[in-house]
Amino acid sequence: MAESTNGEPRIGVYVCDCGTNIAGKVDVPAVVEFAGSLPHVAVAREYKYMCSDPGQEIIQKDIKEMGIDRVVVAACSPTMHEPTFRKAVQSAGLNQFLFQMANIREHDSWVTEDPVEATEKAKHIIDAAVHRVVFQEPLEAIEVPMNSDVLVVGGGIAGIEAALKMADAGHTVHLVERDPSIGGHMAQFDKTFPTLDCSACILTPKMSAVGKHPNIKLHTYSEVTEVDGYVGNFKVKVNKKARYVDIDKCTGCMLCTEQCVVAKVPNEFNESLDNRRAAYIPFPQAVPLRATIDPERCLQLTRGKCKQTCVEACGPGAIDFEQKDELVELEVGAIIITTGYQTFDNERIARYGYGQLPDVISSLEFERISNASGPTGGEIVCKNGEKPRSVAILHCVGSRDENYNEYCSRVCCMYSLKFSHLIKEHLPETEVYQCYIDMRCFGKGYEEFYKRLMNEGVVFIRGRAAEVTAASKRQAETEGKLLVTVEDTLLGVVRHLPVDMVILSSALQAQPDAKEVAQLFGFGCSSAGFYIERHPKLEPVSTVTDGIFIAGCCQGPKDIPDTVAQAGAAAAGALALVDNRTVKIEPTISYIDPEKCSGCHICVGLCPHNAIVYDAELDAAQVIEAACKGCGVCVSACGSNVPVQRGFTDEQIFAEIEGALA
Amino acid sequence: MAELTTTAQKKHLHEVFCKDVMSMPEGSKIKQCQQCGACSGSCPTGYLMDRGPREVIAAFRAGMIDEILKGNTIWMCTSCYSCTVRCPADIRITDLMYELKRLAIKYDLIPRDAKAPALTKYFIDSVQKHGRNHETEMLSKFMATKDWSLGPKFGVMGMKLFAAGRMPLTATDIKGKDEIRKLAEYVESKEVAVP
Amino acid sequence: MKYSYFPGCSSEATGKTYDMSAKAVCEKLGVELVEIDDWNCCGATSYFSARELLSFAISARNLAIAEQMGPEDVVCTCNSCWTILAKTNAYMAESPHLAEEVNDALAQIGKSYSGSLKVRHIAEVLINDIGVEAIAEKATRRLTGIKVAPYYGCQFTRPMGGDWDDFEFPKILDGLFEALGATVVPYVMRSKCCGGTMMLTAPEGALKMCHDLLQCAVDDQADAIVCACPLCEMSLEGYQPRVNSKFGTSFNIPVMYFTQLVGYALGCDPKDLGLDKQIVSVDKVLASVPA
Structure with a gap:
């Protein structure tokens, strides 16, 4: 050599x-x-x-x-x-x-x-x-021990799938969910496209498996508030909100939810189409099947005064108005974020009349109406209780529109087809119109499903609906109807469709707090608020932060098959890390020479990762190698230029600048 | 009305349209039309048009903008901007209509039964003369040349307005009316002449 | 509070009562309207239909004069004037190339416009700068019992006013009339076009649009329609007889400028508001206001 x-x-x-x-x-x-x-x-x-x-x-x-x-x-x-x-x-x-x-x-x-x-x-x-x-x-x-536990944030289908995969592999999984029950949006759906499996039938076994799994620690009604550490050794703080019910004593008998005197609380699970009480279990298949007392609506909690019928009704004495929020600290080796989506606020498009015209409803409202366990017991009916003789489904509401969201929400064409099928199944005589711009039926079995719906007699009109108005009272034949104005672009004719019900196929959007969550975990968001993967093709479920993965709609709108596939991929990514006993961390971290350090403490307080301690014996600050992230704050803060960041020394950086300017 | 007979003429017109549109603020957004029809469905006078606003953009894509100018479409646009504020692709469709009206006037491609161009002309004549639009003068010129029947139809209302002092017979001339003339002359001198 | 006022050509003719009532209301509210010196026509839809650069240039002449007079916001009463001046202002800001071309033209007449002004609609100025409560406090007549259909017109917020009210369903005047004691009917057609620009050239379309707007107000059981644009006012008020003869209807609904009714609530003399100059009498509506 x-x-x-x-x-x-x-x-x-x-x-x-x-x-x-x-x-x-x-x-x-x-x-x-x-x-x-x-x-x-x-x-x-x-x-x-x-x-x-x-x-x-x-x-x-x-x-x-x-x-x-x-x-x-x-x-x-x-x-x-x-x-x-x-x-x-x-x-x-x-x-x-x-x-x-x-x-x-x-x-x-x-x-x-x-x-x-x-x-x-x-x-x-x-x-x-x-x-x-x-x-x-x-x-x-530097090699440090790997914590083999994992954290999943968000208990929709993505979080459920990822948690089960990793728990089955023998790892302890902490699953944190903001709502009182896991299940997410999928729990609200009636059927799933294109196979028309009942959503509950395929989801609830998984939910129940999560609830019973010895390796899964479920933290519902909880939110992550702090994240520190690094791959292999994350320290996470979780706020378990007080649910005013002792979860160990509660049996889920629902007696409190029947006796609660506050009856008019809009039921989120049914998209506010009916009411729940202040003491409630969101839906009968909830996991955990435990009551929660809504602190914003409970009379005892808001006014300090109530007959406390719930306490009377509760046999095991599980209700505890003194319960406080509890901060839980978790240590995990990897994290999977599956925080899901919200649907578009239809009222932003005033011309569609949502919120003004009672029978203009959102897609999730239709899911609940068509669901046997929903507010109408699965009867597809208008607000006046009558069966609609005609329904228009408007595509791309809030999607593919620069005024709202530029992107395609990917699932609306398919769920609109599913809606059409459900209407035709329940009410064969009912006319169904779909106002679409492009039918995007790209998945396995999707195009076939589209063809099936054409054969079922659904009327497809190519055009984005212009507006929805109430028909004039003066014309007997359309009185009481909604008029959907849409150009049939294939014909070049503007049509006014008289219908009894209009379903808005609302866009999928990032969660309202997506940006804060991304910041908490240290990765980026697109301008639309969806989490950015490390590489769009080759690392679709990794983030720029090692050890943190994303899956499902928090990364972008997607359907259930794609969500479940991503959840599996994220679980595999996390397992590939936590199955190792150790993790190597970058040696480009800070070093403090005890001989030169005066022990002034400035860097100790400034270090954002608590990676610097004062060693009294040496009378000097010392870096905890495993905790240092190499951010360089101590280097720039020290008055005597003592800390050195390996791989980024002054010498190296000045030489680099010199070379660039040469 | 002049007629575009040769392919070269049609092509030229199309090229002028494209060039003008691309130089307008946000004009290039015309390229991202989804042909969704929100504009045509929103147009209050679309049912009177030979082709709706969506088809204007389709014609642009097809290189057949002359097809639009043959019909009454642009002269039925009231500039209500419904299409513009609703367009999901952020295309300023009302501005496209203006551009087409300008081309039609410039190249003398106005359908015989379209009356709007005459009103436009009398409006501009009035402003060029006085600096402001003298409504009464504009109206009478229009009636005299385009539609005699309007006289009796508007007679009663005209009398009422006149009585209420809302239809003055004399125009107000602004002091700077020469400036309006100069602006027009300057702009004309900058324009490319019709070949 | 002081503003540069652009009255618009209609203020000297069909829209005279808009001008009168706007001035009367502003005087009551301590708002000073300084008329732009020797203003010219905004150019309206006509100039845009004929000469693009010229339309921006003559529109910008007004802004140039206003800018020289002072930094105050330019206020328009007419929807169309507002649309044109605000559009000129916005397009010149968006496109430096256009701003340069327009200024080259203005240089021919010794003027220039740097783009420093804001162009605003009087409705928005009264509501956002003076405030609904402050106006209601100064009212001496309560409009109790009057059912008002607020007709904003198509160009009220379009295409540049998305930041101060909705394009489709503007509602700032609703709150004002409610505060003054009136009942505001839903009037869902509030921003639909009246067809005014084609009343002479394609009356069959324009009259249909007027008919639908009048019918909507009648269906809502409105006592009066209030407008924010001279062309809207003219279409809905002046053409009622022609709508009636074409459609076999019998509309006779009072149509006013919103400033006329606000001025009445503020205790202005009806003559100063031009309320005696309306074609459809407003006496019955005003008589229903409690003394």
């Missing part, structure tokens, strides 16, 4: 064409020639795909045969291939931190129009990396 003879660094620079991604814009041979001329550079090479096996072998060969002891790869973003090249360097016997990546794709060729400018920019970026790598030092990854 050749070695540097005089102790000077010997740098290898490898410039990637990335097919035409880089070479199509940047003059790579010129860049290679330039790199070869830089100080300490022993070799500079071009290759079509550096990340491929032959590409990596070039680097490894040079390390072994030419004594290359510093490597710069000029290619794509380090978030893409830094791990690839680090491994390649390491397996050739060089410490992986003696490698530096220069991003000439995302930072250059993709975003620069002029080829000459792009080539010049590439030279500067490489120059910076070469200057920096000279000062890089070998570092060893």
